[in-house]
Amino acid sequence: EWQKFKELRIDGPTKLKSYIPQLSNELKNPDTFKKIYQYSFNWGKNIQSSNKGVLEIDTAIELLTLILGSQTKGYKHVDSFCEYLKETPTVRAMNRDQWDTFYTFSKTMNDKFDNYDEDAAWPTLIDEFVAWKRKKGCSKSILRSNY
């Protein structure tokens, strides 16, 4: 499957964006989807200009929005997480562990973080995101959920 990326010479997020609809069938399979998500970390690492072991924030935001955001439901907090990444200057990159964990986080977490356990082994990046979100948008999200 991943060869496809190479074949079609998808070398940038914009091309990926246009290709996503074509993948939609494959994306419906949750296992495949997870693998695609995880693979995208490597792919994103390779296409970015610097050669580091982590995914730069801008790339991360684009990929998250593309891949997770493309699914109409089932993956929460993608937008607000991207907002958090944009607003927080101290966070400059995501490592693989954070990337992979975010997938699980997004899939299993409730709107209001009801089932969020601070003492569980979430990466500190996600702990900080939750704290930021709670401080910021509590009232807003309550309003929204009432509608």
Add this chain to the structure above:
Amino acid sequence: MASKKPKITIKPFRHQIQVDPNYAENTWKLLKGAIHEIHKRNASGLSFEELYRNAYNMILHKYGDRLYKGLQQVVDEHLRGVAEDVAGSVDDAFLESLNQAWTDHKVSMLMIRDILMYMDRVYVQQHNVPPVYDLGLMLFRDNIARSTRVKDRLLKTILGMIQKERTGEMINRGLLKSITQMLIDLGVNSRSVYEEDFEKHFLETSSNFYKAESQEFISTNSASDYMKKVSTRIREEMDRVAHYLDSSTESKIKEVVEKELIAAHMKTLIEMEGSGCIALLADDKSEDLGRMYNLFARVSNGLEFMKDKISNYVKETGKKMVQDPNKQKNPDQYVQSLLDLKDKYDKLLVQAFNSDKTFQHSINQAFEYFINLNQKSPEFISLFIDGKLKKGQKGISDEEVEVIIDKVMMLFRFLQEKDVFEKYYKQHLAKRLLLGRSISDDSERNMIAKLKTECGYQFTSKLEGMFTDMKTSAATMEKFKASKEWNQTHGVTLSVHILTTGFWPAQSASKCNLPTELSNCCEVFKKFYLDVNQGRRLTWQTNMGTGDVKAYYASKNHEFNVSTYQIVILLLFNERKEMTLKEIQEATAIPEADLKRNLLALSMGRFKVLNQDEKTQNVSMTTKFAYNAAFKNNLVRVKIPPLGRVQDQGQRQQMRQKVDEDRKHQIEAAIVRVMKSRKTLEHASLVAEVIKQLSSRFLPDPVIVKKRIESLIEREYMERSKTDRKVYHYVA
């Protein structure tokens, strides 16, 4: 024909005892008469043998019923009469009369029982009726003790007497004892009469009495006086029980008294202004506190309550103490007040709290709490010890020093940030060793031994290394003096300490442009040393040295004992009379913060070797420093005091950063250690295990531990389990 023997039958001899039908009645009449006489206390004329035989015969001839019923009737009738007498007596004589009736009754019944003993043995057993004596008791109980005219009056009288005694009057205790004993006996193998007719009410009225009394007394008296009174009352009640109540009442009345006098007022006693527990603690009133401890010990939760209040008070006092800005200016005072506080509570524990371990534990916890509220505690404790181990103590013997150090070690145990203490201790020890200021090697080694016992070998191995270095340096100096290089230093007497990196406090390689006189010496020594010890690398630590420099003034020549940096600075003024801070820095290359400190010591200290144009502690790049030609001092040799022992903000921040760096490494090392041995571990357990391992040095923040875990995951020392996100695996 044989003849038949005649049959002889032997018939039993049937004695036809003609029992006179009146026999039974006659016998009974005889016995009845005797009982009357006994009742009239006129028994001397009776023949025991005759009466016993009569009773015996009645039982034998199956007239037991008649006898028993008759007995019952006689005694009953008699007692009714007695009841009249008793009920009719005046108040003052009432109890006496009852007591007399009881005594008489007992005497009579004993005699009657003796006469009718056969009935007790045979008839009573067979027919399952109460034996004679018990029957008498029951009749007395029903006819007299519980008769409507006697029962309530009796209770009232007894309670009245007790009340009188409680208010201080003397009463007839013997009489009361007899009466209460009577009530016990009347229960016939149970305490029911005593408990129902007396004890129940006694406990109730006592409870009300003490409720009222305690209320009144506590509102008008101090806590210590109140407690003295409580002790007295308790003693009195015990005394009362011993003298005229049944022993079974002891625990019950004790409970009532303790409840009304102590339990009901615990809070007031603790918090009372001026004399409550808190006030007593403040004033060291150990006797009153001891009394309070003993009283509160009687009540369930009493001691818990007291202990918690004391703990809170200690926490508060301690908190105020460590946050007092005045104390923080003077580390010795700070630590001394802590020591004094500990002394105070140690004494109270022994004198007032019976060395109670739970109290000791809770006070220790309070100490641990507030000592760690102030982040400077480790530094100050190290400084205090430094002070005690330095030369120049006036009039304190070695043993006294040891005692003080032992006490300080107790405070040390309370520190949570022992790694901070270690860093400071190393620094202070380094200064003491290099400047030759320790009292004695023995005291130093003693101290290290104590630290080893507390914290283990790891803590002290480097400290011991420092000692070894000093010895080795001395040996090396001897060799140097004997060598050919010794004379190549051109008049500068050089003494070198060689410090093994890693043992001594970590210093970054300090820069300094040494004047030629000094750099020359350094090269000479270096050559000598490397000849003997090839393959080693020497780095000069110019920030740790000291030296003497001669200064020639118009009036007098002086010799200054200063730090190496200061020598370098002062020698600049051989060329120029005046320089700005910037110029001095460019010439010497000494780091800015150190430069400022050293300059200030020369210009703003007690001995003004240099003049400063703006007389301020906040020097800037443009501040001018000038050679002070007018310097005067009575002594030839002047020691410029070394820089402040207490760190300033900047130094403290630096130290804190180093500590945090070290901790990061230690946390990671601990994580790896744990994962290596357990291979797979859940997040919460890993964090808990790491904290436990490091707790003897410091308390890691779980968030920081988590960050370190993530960092280790990134560096692939460990990984998250694919199946359960909360579980980690060790990566070999």
